[in-house]
Amino acid sequence: MYDELKSLIKNSKTCLFLTGAGMSADSGIPTFRDRDGYWKNFPVFKDKGLLPQELASPASFRKQPQHSWAFYEWRRRNARKNIPHSGYHVINLMAAEIFEDSFVHTTNTDGYHIISGMSADRVTEIHGSMWRLQCINGSSCRYGVRNNTDVPLLEMDENTMSALTMPCCPLCGDILRPNILMFGDWEYIENDIQLNHFDDFLSRHKRIDLVFLIGSSSQIPTNDYIAKRMQQYGSKIITVNPDPSSAMVCTPDLFIKERSLPAFQAIAKILNLL
Template sequence: MFELIKDQIKNIKKVVFVTGAGISQESGIPTFRGKDGLWKNHDSMKLATIDAFYDNPKLVWEWYNERRKNIFAAQPNLGHKAIAELEKYVKVVVLTQNIDGLHQKAGSSEVLELHGSIIKIKCSVCNFNEEITSEISEILPLCKCGNILRPDVVWFGESLPQDVWQKAMIYASQCDLMVIVGTSLVVSPANTLPIYAKQNNALLIEINPDNTEISPEMTLVIRNTGTISLPEFVSLFKNK
């Protein structure tokens, strides 16, 4: 599967993973854009914009609470675990578009959540934020300042957290190898990350069962899932 880069692995010291919904789908978390995705039965503009939240915060909170139940029950799969294991051999950073925390659950120590986290909440007005470990019982949870709390995720039309994005660009521009797993990278600005890696002459690997717009730009394309491909990928580093 990885024969083309086997000889180059011995020179790799910094690996950046860019992960998307496809890797979490294998843990039972539906994707947004797949044929069985979360957007299939919902209008995304009624659920994932700040305007929708102010128009109907109860609906948005109900939907996110349902998603949170699913995510709390989910466990890291072999793909997540392989990425965490790779830290034994090289420097690893995960830049994830996922909001489920499964990379951290698997043991990855350096994870940048580009689109926020569903297990964190923040105030819609003041600077309050915190992590939650169980279900929220209130229909509309309020901050101590009296304003509505919201999921600490990046909604359509919102900017990525600038501190996180600045770090992501730096890691991408310094890596020797970038592995893009389970994402078509159609969302900006995450879709620019391979450009930063390429400017550093990094190897680019795509792991995705489907063809994507970025496939022609890759050094190596693996048409398979993360759970199958990533354990084999890590085994290359064990033997280098």
């Protein structure tokens, strides 16, 4: 398998990295769509019967902002406590030393690709970032989207998972929320700059030679459909995922049934990058 992997990489000039929750999992970022793992981190929400889909919505920020903000504040603190694992740095080295042109399209909101050192103009965070805030009133407020990397951002009671203070919009006085695409979210403000960078990358090439589909979830197959479309135009697809069901949407040319960290550690050895 690794001989085929090396050949695919060496024969490619352009590469698109599509990363999902499995990419961050090896850095200690929980995959919140795993009910058991989610409730293990938030037993108080289990007692209340609250799932992440219920907390991660504009409706919840209006109805129970103390719990929604506690949920996202915990995620900010957890992301700051941890760091991008070495697999991120392998991707950065591949982008710098192996491929003539490459790009990262991620559904993760932890900011780890940029934090790890990938140039910001080579990353699109399609579901937003926990390190950006917007007003709960969306584009109807002039606040727009602003960076905020403060940790802690607010005071919270971890026993009840309730925010004791909340960030408020300096313009309209309403609650600020993460600039993250939530469930049932019509107020999310997209990052046009990042979207334009991705469009520019695609427009520079008739075909992307190689696509890595990493840690994607079949529950939210955003990247899977991008990989499938790229494959139709001739791209070779390498899937990195320990879950066989991750090949349901896009059947890869090469399937590495590994977590992201050991997979990219092996790739680094094959390419003599580390």
